[in-house]
Amino acid sequence: MEDRDWLILKLLYEQQNITKTAQALYISQPTLTTRLQQIEKEYGVQIVQRGRRGVQFTPEGEYLAQCADEMLIKLRQIQEHVANMNKKVAGTLRLGVSNYFTTNKLPGLLKLFRSEYPDVEFKVMTGWSKDVYNMIYHHDVHLGFVRGQYEWGGSKHLLFNEPICVASSTPVRLEELPALPRIDYQTDPLFKALIDGWWxxxxxxxxxxxxxxxxxxxxxxxxxxxxxxxxxxxxxxxDAPDLYTIDLTDASGVPMTRKTWMFYHEESLHLNMVKAFVRFVEKQDIYHI
Structure with missing residues (x-):
């Protein structure tokens, strides 16, 4: 099987839909169907069955799809190891980044790093912090930038710790808040739970x-x-200095804050580009980038 075949099985198993999988791979449905038939011929088994609700994997197909994650990780590790053998800081650094960090901190950080290591490319995947946590946990990315207090057994570095506050266009008192209109927004479940608990x-x-x-x-x-x-x-x-803010504290009077972390697996430091990036970030004042 070709490397791309494992990716086809992985995405098709996730999507359970030929059309969506073909779109994700930027190939036509006939091309995808032909490739599946070739995989089936190679292994001598039927991999999927089509139905009204999309595709269903046979037991043999499900086994191959479950092997796909492991195979893709192994293939990527081989490619990275070979690229790492000449001791040069080069390659494609895969980053999982929370939405806020992507918009406000990542561009400046990558610009500074690129000025020192011009041979490193970046592949950035964004999402809620819980999604980024899963990316780094499953080795989909080399490093994850996560906001909030997530339990992480690997290596980590605290980037900054920011206060949580009430913001308003005119002065308000905390005791007035229940009577005032509040504007909410979609956010990470951990942060929402923190605010709901304070309320x-x-x-x-x-x-x-x-x-x-x-x-x-x-x-x-x-x-x-x-x-x-x-x-x-x-x-x-x-960027909104005219707003009035009140920093929040918990029941014990301790300031409420939200931490932003860089998570990574210790073993990934054997890659020159990952080690260089981690050491670079550790020296930066990320809060003020």
Missing amino acids: AENYVQPPHIGMVMDRGETCKKMVINGLGFAILPKLVLE
Whole structure:
């Protein structure tokens, strides 16, 4: 089987749909079908059966699909090891990055790193922190930039620790919040749980949520226009100095913060490009990039 065949099996098993898999691979459906038939011929078994709800894998096909992840990781490790043998800092660095970090910190960080290591390319995958956590856990990326207090058994580096605050266009008092319109936004489950816990500790009434935005940046713009208050990590507000903020504390008076981490597997440091990137990041003041 060719390397691409393992990727075909992996994606088809995830999608359970010929059309979506072909689109993800940027190939036509007939080409994908032909390649599947060739794989079946090579192994002498039927891999999938078509039905009204898409494709269903046979036991033999399911076994091959489950092997695909392991094979793709192994093939990638071989390629990286060969590229690493000449001791040059080069190759493609795979990064999993939370949405906020991608927008506000990653471009400047990669620009600085590229100026020192011009032979390193980047493949960046973005998403919620929980998604990035899964990427690094399953070795889909070399490093993950994750916001929040995730349990991680591998190596990690704290990038920064930002306060959590109430933001509003006019001065407000904490005791007034239950009566004021709050603007919410879609965020990571851990952060949402943290804010919900703080609210439950301080108020009997549920919040009066008038809007729910797709992300923090959109929420901030609504606050700037006086449409309500929001509870946000403070770095989101760094370009909105006219907003009024109140830093939150927990029941013990300890400031509430949100940590941003760099996660990686210790064994990945044998790759020159990963080791160089980790050491480079450790020396940076990421908060002020």
